[in-house]
Amino acid sequence: MTDNTIASLEKEATSVENQFQSNVANITANPTPKSVDELRIAYLGRKGKVSALMEGMRHLAKEDRPAAGKAVNNLRQKVESAIEDLIIKANEWQLQQKLNQSPLDVTLPVKTQTNTGSLHPVTLMRRTLLREFRRLGFTVVDGPEVDLDFYNFSALNFKDDHPARDMQDTFFIDGRDKTVLRTHTSNIQIHAMLENSPPLRVVAPGRTYRCDSDLTHTPMFHQIEGFIVDERITMGDMKGVIDKFLKAIYGEDLSTRVRPSYFPFVEPGGEFDLQCVKCRGKGCRICSKTGWLEIGGMGMIHPNVFEAVSYDSEKYTGFAFGFGIDRLAMLKYGVTDLRLMFEGNKQFLSQFPIHS
Numbered sequence: 001m002t003d004n005t006i007a008s009l010e011k012e013a014t015s016v017e018n019q020f021q022s023n024v025a026n027i028t029a030n031p032t033p034k035s036v037d038e039l040r041i042a043y044l045g046r047k048g049k050v051s052a053l054m055e056g057m058r059h060l061a062k063e064d065r066p067a068a069g070k071a072v073n074n075l076r077q078k079v080e081s082a083i084e085d086l087i088i089k090a091n092e093w094q095l096q097q098k099l100n101q102s103p104l105d106v107t108l109p110v111k112t113q114t115n116t117g118s119l120h121p122v123t124l125m126r127r128t129l130l131r132e133f134r135r136l137g138f139t140v141v142d143g144p145e146v147d148l149d150f151y152n153f154s155a156l157n158f159k160d161d162h163p164a165r166d167m168q169d170t171f172f173i174d175g176r177d178k179t180v181l182r183t184h185t186s187n188i189q190i191h192a193m194l195e196n197s198p199p200l201r202v203v204a205p206g207r208t209y210r211c212d213s214d215l216t217h218t219p220m221f222h223q224i225e226g227f228i229v230d231e232r233i234t235m236g237d238m239k240g241v242i243d244k245f246l247k248a249i250y251g252e253d254l255s256t257r258v259r260p261s262y263f264p265f266v267e268p269g270g271e272f273d274l275q276c277v278k279c280r281g282k283g284c285r286i287c288s289k290t291g292w293l294e295i296g297g298m299g300m301i302h303p304n305v306f307e308a309v310s311y312d313s314e315k316y317t318g319f320a321f322g323f324g325i326d327r328l329a330m331l332k333y334g335v336t337d338l339r340l341m342f343e344g345n346k347q348f349l350s351q352f353p354i355h356s
């Protein structure tokens with residue numbers, strides 16, 4: 001200000017406003033956050049031009065100050081509002097710069113997820129089995145993994161000196177040999193029969209335990225038990241059911257066969273074989289050149305078992321089977337070492353599908 005009069009201050013304010021308008025005109029086409037901030041500091045900063053005008057008011061005569069204050073405030077508001085508009089424009093400009101640098105193409109394929117996990121082959125096989133058995137009218141039940149000797153052995157017609165009770169095979173839980181880790185899912189036969197009256201059509205998958213470990217045996221493995229109890233059930237029904245589900249899993253063209261075998265809880269009893277999935281009966285390393293693979297045990301339920309659960313063995317007959325789920329999965333997915341199933345190796349597991 002050249003002198004301390006209101007006229008001079010108003011002149012100065014008009015000049016500041018004109019300068020501001022011309023600065024705005026210079027950057028308004030392309031305001032950047034940096035240029036707008038510089039403008040803000042030049043006018044509204046502590047040493048800025050509008051602040052200097054405010055400061056100049058102190059030297060005016062007292063009666064001139066209200067009018068001068070009004071004029072300077074007016075100018076300050078105009079500057080503030082223009083700068084706010086410029087800030088919005090500058091932000092838009094910055095966003096546009098970013099979009100220009102990496103254009104967003106919504107038609108690009110998404111990056112494939114590599115760590116999505118997959119289902120365990122035993123889970124896949126269990127789900128497949130249950131799907132097939134439900135289709136055949138079976139009910140799925142569960143049973144205890146830690147169980148009394150009665151359910152795992154005695155009620156299943158194992159005599160006291162049967163070798164399966166030996167420490168070699170069975171994990172005993174208490175010192176009195178009364179509680180065991182179940183050695184097979186056949187314990188569920190007893191639980192289900194005691195809890196229900198015939199007719200029954202049941203499958204029960206689950207973990208089983210034996211003191212056993214080599215290429216084809218692990219201490220923990222999975223079995224699926226199945227049984228039907230009704231009037232006039234025959235070996236033919238059993239062969240038909242097992243044949244049907246094995247063909248559903250491995251294909252229609254594979255043959256199945258039954259070999260006589262002994263299990264205390266069935267009479268007659270047998271082992272069920274499937275034509276080798278690898279060589280289709282010709283003989284190879286997997287089937288030890290026999291052309292056949294052992295899948296599990298089966299047979300007609302022993303009258304002593306019916307006695308143990310108070311079923312009328314004159315009226316009812318039934319069949320039961322117990323298959324190793326891990327073995328079924330090995331055959332289906334071409335796994336040659338059973339232990340791979342339980343090592344949790346990510347490379348091995350990632351080969352299997354995410355959905356069943």
Ligand code: FA5
Nearest residue numbers: 184186212217218221295296297298320321322324327
């Ligand atoms: C049984 O366990 C009988 N409970 C099956 C049964 C049920 C027979 C109903 C008659 C009527 P076995 O011990 O053979 O039978 O075992 C059946 C299947 O379980 C075997 O064929 C095999 O596939 C699997 N298995 C047995 N032991 C092991 C093991 N240590 N590791 C992996 N799989 C095993």
